[in-house]
Amino acid sequence: MQSRDVISWTVMITGYGKHGLGKKAVSVFKQMLRYNIEPDDVCYLAVLSACSHSGLIKEGEELFSNLLETPGIKPRVEHYACVVDLLGRAGRLKEGKHLIDTMPVKPNVGIWQTLLSGCRLHGDIELGKEVSEILLRIDGNNPANYVMVSNLYGQAGYWQEHGKAREAGKTRGLKKEAGMSWVEIEREVYFFRSGEDSHPLTPRIQEALREVERRMREELGYVYGLKQEMHDIDDESKEENLRAHSEKLAIGLALASGVEPGRKDDKSV
Known part of the structure:
Protein backbone atom coordinates (compact mmCIF):
# COMPACT_ATOMS: atom_id res chain seq x y z
CA MET A 1 0.00 0.00 0.00
CA GLN A 2 1.26 3.45 -0.86
CA SER A 3 -0.65 5.07 1.98
CA ARG A 4 -1.22 3.39 5.35
CA ASP A 5 -3.45 5.18 7.83
CA VAL A 6 -4.74 4.20 11.26
CA ILE A 7 -7.66 2.35 9.66
CA SER A 8 -5.47 -0.02 7.65
CA TRP A 9 -3.25 -0.66 10.69
CA THR A 10 -6.33 -1.36 12.81
CA VAL A 11 -7.59 -3.88 10.26
CA MET A 12 -4.30 -5.78 10.51
CA ILE A 13 -4.32 -5.69 14.32
CA THR A 14 -7.92 -6.90 14.40
CA GLY A 15 -7.15 -9.76 12.03
CA TYR A 16 -4.24 -11.01 14.09
CA GLY A 17 -6.25 -10.67 17.29
CA LYS A 18 -9.22 -12.64 15.98
CA HIS A 19 -6.92 -15.50 15.00
CA GLY A 20 -5.29 -15.71 18.42
CA LEU A 21 -2.05 -14.03 17.35
CA GLY A 22 -1.99 -11.50 20.16
CA LYS A 23 1.77 -10.98 20.21
CA LYS A 24 1.77 -10.28 16.49
CA ALA A 25 -1.09 -7.80 16.97
CA VAL A 26 0.89 -5.95 19.65
CA SER A 27 3.97 -5.99 17.41
CA VAL A 28 2.00 -4.43 14.55
CA PHE A 29 0.61 -1.80 16.95
CA LYS A 30 4.14 -0.84 18.02
CA GLN A 31 5.28 -0.80 14.41
CA MET A 32 2.45 1.63 13.65
CA LEU A 33 3.69 3.93 16.41
CA ARG A 34 7.19 3.88 14.92
CA TYR A 35 5.65 5.18 11.69
CA ASN A 36 4.24 8.08 13.73
CA ILE A 37 0.66 6.96 13.15
CA GLU A 38 -1.46 7.99 16.14
CA PRO A 39 -3.89 5.28 17.34
CA ASP A 40 -7.53 6.19 17.87
CA ASP A 41 -10.02 4.62 20.28
CA VAL A 42 -10.95 1.88 17.79
CA CYS A 43 -7.32 0.93 17.29
CA TYR A 44 -6.77 0.72 21.05
CA LEU A 45 -9.86 -1.45 21.36
CA ALA A 46 -8.53 -3.80 18.68
CA VAL A 47 -5.15 -4.28 20.35
CA LEU A 48 -6.64 -4.61 23.84
CA SER A 49 -9.06 -7.22 22.53
CA ALA A 50 -6.14 -9.09 20.97
CA CYS A 51 -4.32 -9.08 24.31
CA SER A 52 -7.46 -10.29 26.05
CA HIS A 53 -8.02 -13.21 23.68
CA SER A 54 -4.37 -14.27 23.90
CA GLY A 55 -3.98 -13.79 27.65
CA LEU A 56 -1.29 -11.12 27.30
CA ILE A 57 -1.84 -9.57 30.71
CA LYS A 58 1.31 -7.47 31.04
CA GLU A 59 1.05 -6.12 27.51
CA GLY A 60 -2.65 -5.36 27.94
CA GLU A 61 -2.10 -3.46 31.17
CA GLU A 62 0.69 -1.40 29.62
CA LEU A 63 -1.44 -0.55 26.59
CA PHE A 64 -4.38 0.41 28.78
CA SER A 65 -2.13 2.71 30.83
CA ASN A 66 -0.97 4.32 27.58
CA LEU A 67 -4.59 4.78 26.55
CA LEU A 68 -5.44 6.54 29.80
CA GLU A 69 -2.54 8.94 29.23
CA THR A 70 -3.32 9.60 25.56
CA PRO A 71 -4.82 13.08 25.10
CA GLY A 72 -7.93 13.34 22.98
CA ILE A 73 -9.10 9.76 23.57
CA LYS A 74 -11.71 8.98 26.19
CA PRO A 75 -11.79 5.27 27.09
CA ARG A 76 -15.17 3.63 26.56
CA VAL A 77 -16.75 0.84 28.55
CA GLU A 78 -15.56 -1.60 25.87
CA HIS A 79 -11.93 -0.74 26.66
CA TYR A 80 -12.52 -1.37 30.34
CA ALA A 81 -14.26 -4.65 29.52
CA CYS A 82 -11.12 -5.89 27.74
CA VAL A 83 -9.08 -5.21 30.87
CA VAL A 84 -11.69 -6.89 33.08
CA ASP A 85 -11.50 -9.91 30.78
CA LEU A 86 -7.70 -9.93 31.07
CA LEU A 87 -7.86 -9.74 34.86
CA GLY A 88 -10.57 -12.39 34.96
CA ARG A 89 -8.55 -14.85 32.91
CA ALA A 90 -5.64 -14.31 35.31
CA GLY A 91 -7.82 -14.93 38.36
CA ARG A 92 -7.52 -11.33 39.52
CA LEU A 93 -11.27 -11.04 39.92
CA LYS A 94 -11.34 -8.58 42.80
CA GLU A 95 -9.18 -6.21 40.76
CA GLY A 96 -11.65 -6.56 37.91
CA LYS A 97 -14.56 -5.74 40.22
CA HIS A 98 -12.67 -2.74 41.61
CA LEU A 99 -12.00 -1.48 38.10
CA ILE A 100 -15.71 -1.63 37.27
CA ASP A 101 -16.63 0.12 40.52
CA THR A 102 -14.16 2.96 39.98
CA MET A 103 -14.20 3.53 36.22
CA PRO A 104 -15.62 6.90 35.09
CA VAL A 105 -18.11 5.36 32.64
CA LYS A 106 -21.34 3.55 33.45
CA PRO A 107 -20.92 -0.25 33.40
CA ASN A 108 -23.07 -2.09 30.89
CA VAL A 109 -24.42 -5.63 30.84
CA GLY A 110 -21.48 -6.92 28.83
CA ILE A 111 -18.82 -5.95 31.34
CA TRP A 112 -20.72 -7.66 34.18
CA GLN A 113 -21.09 -10.76 32.01
CA THR A 114 -17.34 -10.68 31.41
CA LEU A 115 -16.61 -10.58 35.13
CA LEU A 116 -19.13 -13.36 35.79
CA SER A 117 -17.38 -15.54 33.21
CA GLY A 118 -14.15 -15.03 35.13
CA CYS A 119 -15.86 -16.02 38.37
CA ARG A 120 -17.09 -19.21 36.75
CA LEU A 121 -13.66 -19.97 35.30
CA HIS A 122 -11.97 -19.72 38.68
CA GLY A 123 -14.84 -20.98 40.84
CA ASP A 124 -15.26 -17.77 42.82
CA ILE A 125 -18.82 -18.36 44.04
CA GLU A 126 -18.82 -15.51 46.56
CA LEU A 127 -18.02 -12.79 44.04
CA GLY A 128 -19.98 -14.61 41.35
CA LYS A 129 -23.12 -14.44 43.48
CA GLU A 130 -22.67 -10.69 43.94
CA VAL A 131 -22.13 -10.15 40.22
CA SER A 132 -25.09 -12.40 39.38
CA GLU A 133 -27.43 -10.31 41.51
CA ILE A 134 -26.28 -7.13 39.77
CA LEU A 135 -26.59 -8.69 36.32
CA LEU A 136 -30.09 -10.04 36.87
CA ARG A 137 -31.20 -6.76 38.41
CA ILE A 138 -30.17 -4.66 35.40
CA ASP A 139 -30.93 -7.23 32.68
CA GLY A 140 -33.40 -9.68 34.15
CA ASN A 141 -35.20 -10.44 30.89
CA ASN A 142 -32.17 -11.85 29.10
CA PRO A 143 -32.24 -15.68 29.15
CA ALA A 144 -28.48 -15.84 28.55
CA ASN A 145 -27.88 -14.29 31.98
CA TYR A 146 -29.80 -17.05 33.75
CA VAL A 147 -27.80 -19.65 31.85
CA MET A 148 -24.56 -17.96 32.90
CA VAL A 149 -25.65 -17.84 36.54
CA SER A 150 -26.77 -21.47 36.55
CA ASN A 151 -23.50 -22.52 34.92
CA LEU A 152 -21.54 -20.68 37.61
CA TYR A 153 -23.20 -22.80 40.27
CA GLY A 154 -23.26 -26.00 38.23
CA GLN A 155 -19.54 -25.97 37.50
CA ALA A 156 -18.84 -25.57 41.23
CA GLY A 157 -21.23 -28.41 42.10
CA TYR A 158 -23.87 -26.20 43.72
CA TRP A 159 -26.73 -28.10 42.11
CA GLN A 160 -29.52 -26.61 44.21
CA GLU A 161 -28.54 -23.06 43.28
CA HIS A 162 -27.98 -24.22 39.70
CA GLY A 163 -31.56 -25.48 39.54
CA LYS A 164 -32.97 -22.34 41.14
CA ALA A 165 -31.30 -20.12 38.55
CA ARG A 166 -32.69 -22.19 35.69
CA GLU A 167 -36.14 -22.25 37.27
CA ALA A 168 -36.07 -18.47 37.72
CA GLY A 169 -35.55 -18.06 33.99
CA LYS A 170 -38.36 -20.48 33.20
CA THR A 171 -40.70 -18.69 35.61
CA ARG A 172 -40.20 -15.51 33.60
CA GLY A 173 -41.01 -17.42 30.43
CA LEU A 174 -37.48 -17.00 29.10
CA LYS A 175 -35.87 -19.52 26.81
CA LYS A 176 -32.39 -19.32 25.31
CA GLU A 177 -32.43 -20.10 21.62
CA ALA A 178 -30.51 -23.28 20.90
CA GLY A 179 -27.32 -22.94 18.92
Missing part, protein backbone atom coordinates in the same frame (compact mmCIF):
# COMPACT_ATOMS: atom_id res chain seq x y z
CA MET A 180 -26.91 -24.55 15.53
CA SER A 181 -23.90 -25.79 13.58
CA TRP A 182 -23.62 -26.87 10.00
CA VAL A 183 -21.19 -28.51 7.64
CA GLU A 184 -21.08 -28.57 3.84
CA ILE A 185 -20.20 -31.88 2.21
CA GLU A 186 -20.27 -32.45 -1.54
CA ARG A 187 -22.16 -29.17 -2.03
CA GLU A 188 -24.91 -30.17 0.40
CA VAL A 189 -25.35 -28.43 3.77
CA TYR A 190 -26.26 -30.44 6.88
CA PHE A 191 -27.58 -28.71 10.02
CA PHE A 192 -27.28 -29.93 13.60
CA ARG A 193 -28.64 -28.88 16.97
CA SER A 194 -27.24 -30.16 20.25
CA GLY A 195 -28.43 -33.65 21.08
CA GLU A 196 -29.82 -34.29 17.61
CA ASP A 197 -29.83 -37.95 16.57
CA SER A 198 -32.10 -37.90 13.52
CA HIS A 199 -29.34 -38.08 10.91
CA PRO A 200 -29.13 -41.53 9.26
CA LEU A 201 -25.37 -41.60 9.86
CA THR A 202 -25.70 -40.93 13.61
CA PRO A 203 -24.10 -44.28 14.62
CA ARG A 204 -21.11 -43.58 12.36
CA ILE A 205 -20.91 -39.99 13.65
CA GLN A 206 -20.73 -41.21 17.25
CA GLU A 207 -18.18 -43.86 16.29
CA ALA A 208 -15.98 -41.25 14.60
CA LEU A 209 -16.14 -38.95 17.64
CA ARG A 210 -15.28 -41.80 20.02
CA GLU A 211 -12.27 -42.63 17.87
CA VAL A 212 -11.09 -39.01 18.05
CA GLU A 213 -11.53 -39.06 21.83
CA ARG A 214 -9.59 -42.32 22.10
CA ARG A 215 -6.67 -40.97 20.10
CA MET A 216 -6.66 -37.72 22.08
CA ARG A 217 -6.47 -39.67 25.34
CA GLU A 218 -3.83 -42.14 24.18
CA GLU A 219 -1.65 -39.83 22.08
CA LEU A 220 -2.06 -36.50 23.87
CA GLY A 221 -3.16 -37.46 27.37
CA TYR A 222 -6.32 -35.39 26.99
CA VAL A 223 -9.17 -35.84 29.46
CA TYR A 224 -12.60 -34.24 29.38
CA GLY A 225 -13.21 -31.21 31.57
CA LEU A 226 -16.40 -32.76 32.91
CA LYS A 227 -17.14 -29.76 35.12
CA GLN A 228 -18.16 -28.00 31.92
CA GLU A 229 -21.14 -30.35 31.63
CA MET A 230 -23.77 -28.72 33.82
CA HIS A 231 -25.83 -31.70 34.97
CA ASP A 232 -25.76 -33.66 38.22
CA ILE A 233 -25.14 -37.02 36.54
CA ASP A 234 -22.34 -39.58 36.38
CA ASP A 235 -19.16 -38.94 34.37
CA GLU A 236 -20.01 -41.40 31.61
CA SER A 237 -23.32 -39.64 30.96
CA LYS A 238 -21.53 -36.29 30.98
CA GLU A 239 -19.18 -37.54 28.26
CA GLU A 240 -22.17 -38.61 26.18
CA ASN A 241 -23.74 -35.16 26.57
CA LEU A 242 -20.53 -33.39 25.59
CA ARG A 243 -20.30 -35.60 22.52
CA ALA A 244 -23.78 -34.39 21.49
CA HIS A 245 -22.82 -30.71 21.10
CA SER A 246 -23.83 -29.41 17.70
CA GLU A 247 -20.29 -28.48 16.64
CA LYS A 248 -19.04 -31.99 17.40
CA LEU A 249 -21.91 -33.57 15.52
CA ALA A 250 -21.08 -31.50 12.44
CA ILE A 251 -17.40 -32.44 12.68
CA GLY A 252 -18.35 -36.06 13.28
CA LEU A 253 -20.38 -36.13 10.07
CA ALA A 254 -17.43 -34.75 8.12
CA LEU A 255 -15.18 -37.43 9.60
CA ALA A 256 -17.73 -40.18 9.01
CA SER A 257 -18.12 -39.02 5.40
CA GLY A 258 -14.38 -39.12 4.79
CA VAL A 259 -14.01 -35.38 4.20
CA GLU A 260 -10.39 -34.31 4.56
CA PRO A 261 -9.70 -31.08 6.51
CA GLY A 262 -8.83 -28.23 4.19
CA ARG A 263 -10.76 -29.45 1.16
CA LYS A 264 -12.84 -26.82 -0.60
CA ASP A 265 -16.07 -28.69 0.08
CA ASP A 266 -15.39 -28.84 3.82
CA LYS A 267 -17.01 -25.85 5.49
CA SER A 268 -18.32 -25.80 9.04
CA VAL A 269 -19.46 -23.08 11.43
Whole structure:
Protein backbone atom coordinates (compact mmCIF):
# COMPACT_ATOMS: atom_id res chain seq x y z
CA MET A 1 0.00 0.00 0.00
CA GLN A 2 1.26 3.45 -0.86
CA SER A 3 -0.65 5.07 1.98
CA ARG A 4 -1.22 3.39 5.35
CA ASP A 5 -3.45 5.18 7.83
CA VAL A 6 -4.74 4.20 11.26
CA ILE A 7 -7.66 2.35 9.66
CA SER A 8 -5.47 -0.02 7.65
CA TRP A 9 -3.25 -0.66 10.69
CA THR A 10 -6.33 -1.36 12.81
CA VAL A 11 -7.59 -3.88 10.26
CA MET A 12 -4.30 -5.78 10.51
CA ILE A 13 -4.32 -5.69 14.32
CA THR A 14 -7.92 -6.90 14.40
CA GLY A 15 -7.15 -9.76 12.03
CA TYR A 16 -4.24 -11.01 14.09
CA GLY A 17 -6.25 -10.67 17.29
CA LYS A 18 -9.22 -12.64 15.98
CA HIS A 19 -6.92 -15.50 15.00
CA GLY A 20 -5.29 -15.71 18.42
CA LEU A 21 -2.05 -14.03 17.35
CA GLY A 22 -1.99 -11.50 20.16
CA LYS A 23 1.77 -10.98 20.21
CA LYS A 24 1.77 -10.28 16.49
CA ALA A 25 -1.09 -7.80 16.97
CA VAL A 26 0.89 -5.95 19.65
CA SER A 27 3.97 -5.99 17.41
CA VAL A 28 2.00 -4.43 14.55
CA PHE A 29 0.61 -1.80 16.95
CA LYS A 30 4.14 -0.84 18.02
CA GLN A 31 5.28 -0.80 14.41
CA MET A 32 2.45 1.63 13.65
CA LEU A 33 3.69 3.93 16.41
CA ARG A 34 7.19 3.88 14.92
CA TYR A 35 5.65 5.18 11.69
CA ASN A 36 4.24 8.08 13.73
CA ILE A 37 0.66 6.96 13.15
CA GLU A 38 -1.46 7.99 16.14
CA PRO A 39 -3.89 5.28 17.34
CA ASP A 40 -7.53 6.19 17.87
CA ASP A 41 -10.02 4.62 20.28
CA VAL A 42 -10.95 1.88 17.79
CA CYS A 43 -7.32 0.93 17.29
CA TYR A 44 -6.77 0.72 21.05
CA LEU A 45 -9.86 -1.45 21.36
CA ALA A 46 -8.53 -3.80 18.68
CA VAL A 47 -5.15 -4.28 20.35
CA LEU A 48 -6.64 -4.61 23.84
CA SER A 49 -9.06 -7.22 22.53
CA ALA A 50 -6.14 -9.09 20.97
CA CYS A 51 -4.32 -9.08 24.31
CA SER A 52 -7.46 -10.29 26.05
CA HIS A 53 -8.02 -13.21 23.68
CA SER A 54 -4.37 -14.27 23.90
CA GLY A 55 -3.98 -13.79 27.65
CA LEU A 56 -1.29 -11.12 27.30
CA ILE A 57 -1.84 -9.57 30.71
CA LYS A 58 1.31 -7.47 31.04
CA GLU A 59 1.05 -6.12 27.51
CA GLY A 60 -2.65 -5.36 27.94
CA GLU A 61 -2.10 -3.46 31.17
CA GLU A 62 0.69 -1.40 29.62
CA LEU A 63 -1.44 -0.55 26.59
CA PHE A 64 -4.38 0.41 28.78
CA SER A 65 -2.13 2.71 30.83
CA ASN A 66 -0.97 4.32 27.58
CA LEU A 67 -4.59 4.78 26.55
CA LEU A 68 -5.44 6.54 29.80
CA GLU A 69 -2.54 8.94 29.23
CA THR A 70 -3.32 9.60 25.56
CA PRO A 71 -4.82 13.08 25.10
CA GLY A 72 -7.93 13.34 22.98
CA ILE A 73 -9.10 9.76 23.57
CA LYS A 74 -11.71 8.98 26.19
CA PRO A 75 -11.79 5.27 27.09
CA ARG A 76 -15.17 3.63 26.56
CA VAL A 77 -16.75 0.84 28.55
CA GLU A 78 -15.56 -1.60 25.87
CA HIS A 79 -11.93 -0.74 26.66
CA TYR A 80 -12.52 -1.37 30.34
CA ALA A 81 -14.26 -4.65 29.52
CA CYS A 82 -11.12 -5.89 27.74
CA VAL A 83 -9.08 -5.21 30.87
CA VAL A 84 -11.69 -6.89 33.08
CA ASP A 85 -11.50 -9.91 30.78
CA LEU A 86 -7.70 -9.93 31.07
CA LEU A 87 -7.86 -9.74 34.86
CA GLY A 88 -10.57 -12.39 34.96
CA ARG A 89 -8.55 -14.85 32.91
CA ALA A 90 -5.64 -14.31 35.31
CA GLY A 91 -7.82 -14.93 38.36
CA ARG A 92 -7.52 -11.33 39.52
CA LEU A 93 -11.27 -11.04 39.92
CA LYS A 94 -11.34 -8.58 42.80
CA GLU A 95 -9.18 -6.21 40.76
CA GLY A 96 -11.65 -6.56 37.91
CA LYS A 97 -14.56 -5.74 40.22
CA HIS A 98 -12.67 -2.74 41.61
CA LEU A 99 -12.00 -1.48 38.10
CA ILE A 100 -15.71 -1.63 37.27
CA ASP A 101 -16.63 0.12 40.52
CA THR A 102 -14.16 2.96 39.98
CA MET A 103 -14.20 3.53 36.22
CA PRO A 104 -15.62 6.90 35.09
CA VAL A 105 -18.11 5.36 32.64
CA LYS A 106 -21.34 3.55 33.45
CA PRO A 107 -20.92 -0.25 33.40
CA ASN A 108 -23.07 -2.09 30.89
CA VAL A 109 -24.42 -5.63 30.84
CA GLY A 110 -21.48 -6.92 28.83
CA ILE A 111 -18.82 -5.95 31.34
CA TRP A 112 -20.72 -7.66 34.18
CA GLN A 113 -21.09 -10.76 32.01
CA THR A 114 -17.34 -10.68 31.41
CA LEU A 115 -16.61 -10.58 35.13
CA LEU A 116 -19.13 -13.36 35.79
CA SER A 117 -17.38 -15.54 33.21
CA GLY A 118 -14.15 -15.03 35.13
CA CYS A 119 -15.86 -16.02 38.37
CA ARG A 120 -17.09 -19.21 36.75
CA LEU A 121 -13.66 -19.97 35.30
CA HIS A 122 -11.97 -19.72 38.68
CA GLY A 123 -14.84 -20.98 40.84
CA ASP A 124 -15.26 -17.77 42.82
CA ILE A 125 -18.82 -18.36 44.04
CA GLU A 126 -18.82 -15.51 46.56
CA LEU A 127 -18.02 -12.79 44.04
CA GLY A 128 -19.98 -14.61 41.35
CA LYS A 129 -23.12 -14.44 43.48
CA GLU A 130 -22.67 -10.69 43.94
CA VAL A 131 -22.13 -10.15 40.22
CA SER A 132 -25.09 -12.40 39.38
CA GLU A 133 -27.43 -10.31 41.51
CA ILE A 134 -26.28 -7.13 39.77
CA LEU A 135 -26.59 -8.69 36.32
CA LEU A 136 -30.09 -10.04 36.87
CA ARG A 137 -31.20 -6.76 38.41
CA ILE A 138 -30.17 -4.66 35.40
CA ASP A 139 -30.93 -7.23 32.68
CA GLY A 140 -33.40 -9.68 34.15
CA ASN A 141 -35.20 -10.44 30.89
CA ASN A 142 -32.17 -11.85 29.10
CA PRO A 143 -32.24 -15.68 29.15
CA ALA A 144 -28.48 -15.84 28.55
CA ASN A 145 -27.88 -14.29 31.98
CA TYR A 146 -29.80 -17.05 33.75
CA VAL A 147 -27.80 -19.65 31.85
CA MET A 148 -24.56 -17.96 32.90
CA VAL A 149 -25.65 -17.84 36.54
CA SER A 150 -26.77 -21.47 36.55
CA ASN A 151 -23.50 -22.52 34.92
CA LEU A 152 -21.54 -20.68 37.61
CA TYR A 153 -23.20 -22.80 40.27
CA GLY A 154 -23.26 -26.00 38.23
CA GLN A 155 -19.54 -25.97 37.50
CA ALA A 156 -18.84 -25.57 41.23
CA GLY A 157 -21.23 -28.41 42.10
CA TYR A 158 -23.87 -26.20 43.72
CA TRP A 159 -26.73 -28.10 42.11
CA GLN A 160 -29.52 -26.61 44.21
CA GLU A 161 -28.54 -23.06 43.28
CA HIS A 162 -27.98 -24.22 39.70
CA GLY A 163 -31.56 -25.48 39.54
CA LYS A 164 -32.97 -22.34 41.14
CA ALA A 165 -31.30 -20.12 38.55
CA ARG A 166 -32.69 -22.19 35.69
CA GLU A 167 -36.14 -22.25 37.27
CA ALA A 168 -36.07 -18.47 37.72
CA GLY A 169 -35.55 -18.06 33.99
CA LYS A 170 -38.36 -20.48 33.20
CA THR A 171 -40.70 -18.69 35.61
CA ARG A 172 -40.20 -15.51 33.60
CA GLY A 173 -41.01 -17.42 30.43
CA LEU A 174 -37.48 -17.00 29.10
CA LYS A 175 -35.87 -19.52 26.81
CA LYS A 176 -32.39 -19.32 25.31
CA GLU A 177 -32.43 -20.10 21.62
CA ALA A 178 -30.51 -23.28 20.90
CA GLY A 179 -27.32 -22.94 18.92
CA MET A 180 -26.91 -24.55 15.53
CA SER A 181 -23.90 -25.79 13.58
CA TRP A 182 -23.62 -26.87 10.00
CA VAL A 183 -21.19 -28.51 7.64
CA GLU A 184 -21.08 -28.57 3.84
CA ILE A 185 -20.20 -31.88 2.21
CA GLU A 186 -20.27 -32.45 -1.54
CA ARG A 187 -22.16 -29.17 -2.03
CA GLU A 188 -24.91 -30.17 0.40
CA VAL A 189 -25.35 -28.43 3.77
CA TYR A 190 -26.26 -30.44 6.88
CA PHE A 191 -27.58 -28.71 10.02
CA PHE A 192 -27.28 -29.93 13.60
CA ARG A 193 -28.64 -28.88 16.97
CA SER A 194 -27.24 -30.16 20.25
CA GLY A 195 -28.43 -33.65 21.08
CA GLU A 196 -29.82 -34.29 17.61
CA ASP A 197 -29.83 -37.95 16.57
CA SER A 198 -32.10 -37.90 13.52
CA HIS A 199 -29.34 -38.08 10.91
CA PRO A 200 -29.13 -41.53 9.26
CA LEU A 201 -25.37 -41.60 9.86
CA THR A 202 -25.70 -40.93 13.61
CA PRO A 203 -24.10 -44.28 14.62
CA ARG A 204 -21.11 -43.58 12.36
CA ILE A 205 -20.91 -39.99 13.65
CA GLN A 206 -20.73 -41.21 17.25
CA GLU A 207 -18.18 -43.86 16.29
CA ALA A 208 -15.98 -41.25 14.60
CA LEU A 209 -16.14 -38.95 17.64
CA ARG A 210 -15.28 -41.80 20.02
CA GLU A 211 -12.27 -42.63 17.87
CA VAL A 212 -11.09 -39.01 18.05
CA GLU A 213 -11.53 -39.06 21.83
CA ARG A 214 -9.59 -42.32 22.10
CA ARG A 215 -6.67 -40.97 20.10
CA MET A 216 -6.66 -37.72 22.08
CA ARG A 217 -6.47 -39.67 25.34
CA GLU A 218 -3.83 -42.14 24.18
CA GLU A 219 -1.65 -39.83 22.08
CA LEU A 220 -2.06 -36.50 23.87
CA GLY A 221 -3.16 -37.46 27.37
CA TYR A 222 -6.32 -35.39 26.99
CA VAL A 223 -9.17 -35.84 29.46
CA TYR A 224 -12.60 -34.24 29.38
CA GLY A 225 -13.21 -31.21 31.57
CA LEU A 226 -16.40 -32.76 32.91
CA LYS A 227 -17.14 -29.76 35.12
CA GLN A 228 -18.16 -28.00 31.92
CA GLU A 229 -21.14 -30.35 31.63
CA MET A 230 -23.77 -28.72 33.82
CA HIS A 231 -25.83 -31.70 34.97
CA ASP A 232 -25.76 -33.66 38.22
CA ILE A 233 -25.14 -37.02 36.54
CA ASP A 234 -22.34 -39.58 36.38
CA ASP A 235 -19.16 -38.94 34.37
CA GLU A 236 -20.01 -41.40 31.61
CA SER A 237 -23.32 -39.64 30.96
CA LYS A 238 -21.53 -36.29 30.98
CA GLU A 239 -19.18 -37.54 28.26
CA GLU A 240 -22.17 -38.61 26.18
CA ASN A 241 -23.74 -35.16 26.57
CA LEU A 242 -20.53 -33.39 25.59
CA ARG A 243 -20.30 -35.60 22.52
CA ALA A 244 -23.78 -34.39 21.49
CA HIS A 245 -22.82 -30.71 21.10
CA SER A 246 -23.83 -29.41 17.70
CA GLU A 247 -20.29 -28.48 16.64
CA LYS A 248 -19.04 -31.99 17.40
CA LEU A 249 -21.91 -33.57 15.52
CA ALA A 250 -21.08 -31.50 12.44
CA ILE A 251 -17.40 -32.44 12.68
CA GLY A 252 -18.35 -36.06 13.28
CA LEU A 253 -20.38 -36.13 10.07
CA ALA A 254 -17.43 -34.75 8.12
CA LEU A 255 -15.18 -37.43 9.60
CA ALA A 256 -17.73 -40.18 9.01
CA SER A 257 -18.12 -39.02 5.40
CA GLY A 258 -14.38 -39.12 4.79
CA VAL A 259 -14.01 -35.38 4.20
CA GLU A 260 -10.39 -34.31 4.56
CA PRO A 261 -9.70 -31.08 6.51
CA GLY A 262 -8.83 -28.23 4.19
CA ARG A 263 -10.76 -29.45 1.16
CA LYS A 264 -12.84 -26.82 -0.60
CA ASP A 265 -16.07 -28.69 0.08
CA ASP A 266 -15.39 -28.84 3.82
CA LYS A 267 -17.01 -25.85 5.49
CA SER A 268 -18.32 -25.80 9.04
CA VAL A 269 -19.46 -23.08 11.43
